[in-house]
Amino acid sequence: GDSVTQMEGPVTLSEEAFLTINCTYTATGYPSLFWYVQYPGEGLQLLLKATKADDKGSNKGFEATYRKETTSFHLEKGSVQVSDSAVYFCALSDRSGYSTLTFGKGTMLLVSP
């Protein structure tokens, strides 16, 4: 079945540091890929998405590129802020059927001033 593997956290960075959170997937078809963010005490919010190979999703300074050859969708940000502290989930949706999501286990990001 489909699966998503992302790096374990917590990831601890200083403000303005560069962020990479790795995500790789296995899927039988051509999935859509997502990054969701969960701020403390809240539900999940869609951060960015990509629907086909080589697509780049971007939002709020975050970027991720759909790499079919390496089955990866790594999340990057050039300069993190304290307000980016949250848990980040990589997920995929099998486009061939109903849009349930398969999630990775989540990566906590802690940014200090």
Next chain:
Amino acid sequence: NAGVTQTPKFQVLKTGQSMTLQCAQDMNHEYMSWYRQDPGMGLRLIHYSVGAGITDQGEVPNGYNVSRSTTEDFPLRLLSAAPSQTSVYFCASSGQSLSYNEQFFGPGTRLTVL
């Protein structure tokens, strides 16, 4: 639009008690899902529905029942709560018109079973 709403926000149950977690959406979405979130496990799919009257099991359905009598509502029932069901529960919805299957999540219900 309120989006996806869930009630209650917090709930404490004793083992063996029953309860229903409510979920409603006002976006006329066909698809609705229930996930549970446990530390170190990410989110796991419990049940889902592709429309009124149609439901199916996800990855971890045991101990939970669902029904979908209207497009707007998708309640999750725990018939006899167990400590293993202590978790945070999220409801989500998405529409068939969305080409990339984006799901919208509710704020969650934190359930503790003693």
